Amino acid sequence: MGWLTMLAGAALLAPVFTPGTAGAGDPDFPAYGNGGYDVAHYDLDVRYRPDTDELTGHATIRATATQNLSRFDLDLIGLTVDAVQVDGRPATWTRDGWELVVTPPRGLPEHRPFTVDVRYHGVPQQWVIPDETGQFPDLKYGFVATDDGAIAIGEPESATTWYPANDHPGDKATYSVQVAVPDGLTAIGNGRPLGHTTHAGWTTWRWASARPMVTYASTIAIGRWRVDEHVHRGRTTILAVDAALPASAGTAVARTDEIIDYFEGLFGPYPFDTAGAIVERDDGLQFALETQTRPIYPSTFVDGRDAGSAVGTVAHETAHQWFGDSVSLDYWYDFWLNEGFATYAEWLWSEHDGGMTVRELFNRYYGLPETSAFWTPAPYRPEGGAAMTVSSYVRGAMTLHALRLRTGDATFFAILRAWADGHRYGNGSTEQFIALASRLAGRDLRPFLLDWLAGAAKPPNPDPLPA
Numbered sequence: 001m002g003w004l005t006m007l008a009g010a011a012l013l014a015p016v017f018t019p020g021t022a023g024a025g026d027p028d029f030p031a032y033g034n035g036g037y038d039v040a041h042y043d044l045d046v047r048y049r050p051d052t053d054e055l056t057g058h059a060t061i062r063a064t065a066t067q068n069l070s071r072f073d074l075d076l077i078g079l080t081v082d083a084v085q086v087d088g089r090p091a092t093w094t095r096d097g098w099e100l101v102v103t104p105p106r107g108l109p110e111h112r113p114f115t116v117d118v119r120y121h122g123v124p125q126q127w128v129i130p131d132e133t134g135q136f137p138d139l140k141y142g143f144v145a146t147d148d149g150a151i152a153i154g155e156p157e158s159a160t161t162w163y164p165a166n167d168h169p170g171d172k173a174t175y176s177v178q179v180a181v182p183d184g185l186t187a188i189g190n191g192r193p194l195g196h197t198t199h200a201g202w203t204t205w206r207w208a209s210a211r212p213m214v215t216y217a218s219t220i221a222i223g224r225w226r227v228d229e230h231v232h233r234g235r236t237t238i239l240a241v242d243a244a245l246p247a248s249a250g251t252a253v254a255r256t257d258e259i260i261d262y263f264e265g266l267f268g269p270y271p272f273d274t275a276g277a278i279v280e281r282d283d284g285l286q287f288a289l290e291t292q293t294r295p296i297y298p299s300t301f302v303d304g305r306d307a308g309s310a311v312g313t314v315a316h317e318t319a320h321q322w323f324g325d326s327v328s329l330d331y332w333y334d335f336w337l338n339e340g341f342a343t344y345a346e347w348l349w350s351e352h353d354g355g356m357t358v359r360e361l362f363n364r365y366y367g368l369p370e371t372s373a374f375w376t377p378a379p380y381r382p383e384g385g386a387a388m389t390v391s392s393y394v395r396g397a398m399t400l401h402a403l404r405l406r407t408g409d410a411t412f413f414a415i416l417r418a419w420a421d422g423h424r425y426g427n428g429s430t431e432q433f434i435a436l437a438s439r440l441a442g443r444d445l446r447p448f449l450l451d452w453l454a455g456a457a458k459p460p461n462p463d464p465l466p467a
Contacts, residue, residue, distance in 0.1 A: 340396015
């Protein structure tokens with residue numbers, strides 16, 4: 001073989017490296033997440049100054065290329081990038097809106113693990129949605145500055161306000177986080193506490209999440225807290241309540257262990273090695289969120305409400321530890337798998353705790369007109385649309401109740417346990433749930449479930465209350 005022929009053959013065999021996509025292909029949020037790699041672990045080292053709201057950070061991200069990768073994107077909102085390295089060597093980067101576009105010094109072969117280091121600083125993004133009615137405080141989310149610190153909270157985005165990430169639920173990863181704050185403040189995170197150290201006026205708090213987590217379920221909560229850390233049935237529970245709040249603000253979250261015990265009897269073992277809650281005083285939050293192992297509750301949701309409503313909120317976010325955090329959605333159009341399940345768990349808890357029964361709650365919402373946001377639009381629309389609808393919560397929960405009546409209690413709760421166990425620490429889709437339910441029920445439930453999840457009209461009421 002001549003040398004020209006050999007060179008031509010080598011060129012044909014050489015791998016072709018191409019850019020990863022700027023987006024994970026989600027029809028509801030096409031710009032969210034990225035293609036070309038899979039993250040295994042985030043190691044985050046951040047420092048926050050409440051007096052200036054400035055955050056400095058160093059993110060070390062371990063990932064694996066899923067194609068021959070010439071460049072890749074990370075999602076990062078607003079913060080200034082100071083340096084990027086890939087496998088310890090300087091990389092070039094550009095910014096394109098929320099995209100941090102990284103070009104490594106050489107292509108990354110498919111299946112090869114790599115490490116990217118990003119150093120950055122700036123004032124993290126906080127969004128404010130004004131209340132046009134004047135009845136409520138303006139809604140805040142993102143990296144929210146509070147009167148004594150800050151808290152990261154938001155869905156579908158919040159993580160990328162304080163670290164670079166592949167910001168889509170389809171790419172879950174483990175975490176190690178250390179947060180340096182001025183002495184006198186505490187930084188609460190997800191997972192297990194690894195202690196803290198103090199030096200030169202700063203205290204560094206360390207946390208680790210050994211089980212994979214979706215990015216929006218990650219948080220840091222900085223402030224002055226009353227912390228109740230105790231062991232319940234071999235598992236550590238950490239309840240952090242804003243120190244400026246009255247003792248009553250911790251009453252509802254104090255039932256977290258009791259709620260977990262009840263749900264374990266229905267859904268199977270609690271999926272994580274720690275549990276807990278964060279109760280924040282800032283009125284502008286106005287929503288609770290299932291941040292993994294440490295759900296966040298605005299004080300207005302758990303203090304000053306009636307006891308049943310407050311504990312119902314805790315039951316809802318606690319149920320998400322199974323459905324949403326351990327078993328996460330594939331794409332955002334599967335949102336009902338998070339919220340419908342958590343809402344139905346809240347209904348189950350209500351009945352267990354002496355409140356309204358599941359049947360009463362089902363009929364309360366079934367009786368609303370089809371034009372109600374609780375019913376329309378249908379929650380499951382894989383072609384895309386407004387994924388985060390009220391119907392995902394309520395019509396999603398009604399779908400589960402209808403399924404329970406169709407299959408009977410034994411099969412229904414077997415389906416829920418199998419779903420939680422079979423997709424533990426991973427992801428799941430509506431189609432996979434339909435297939436599981438059909439297999440365990442011994443008949444094709446697809447038409448029935450799609451009537452409830454995607455149909456334009458109400459199916460007949462399977463559980464009406466007596467006239």
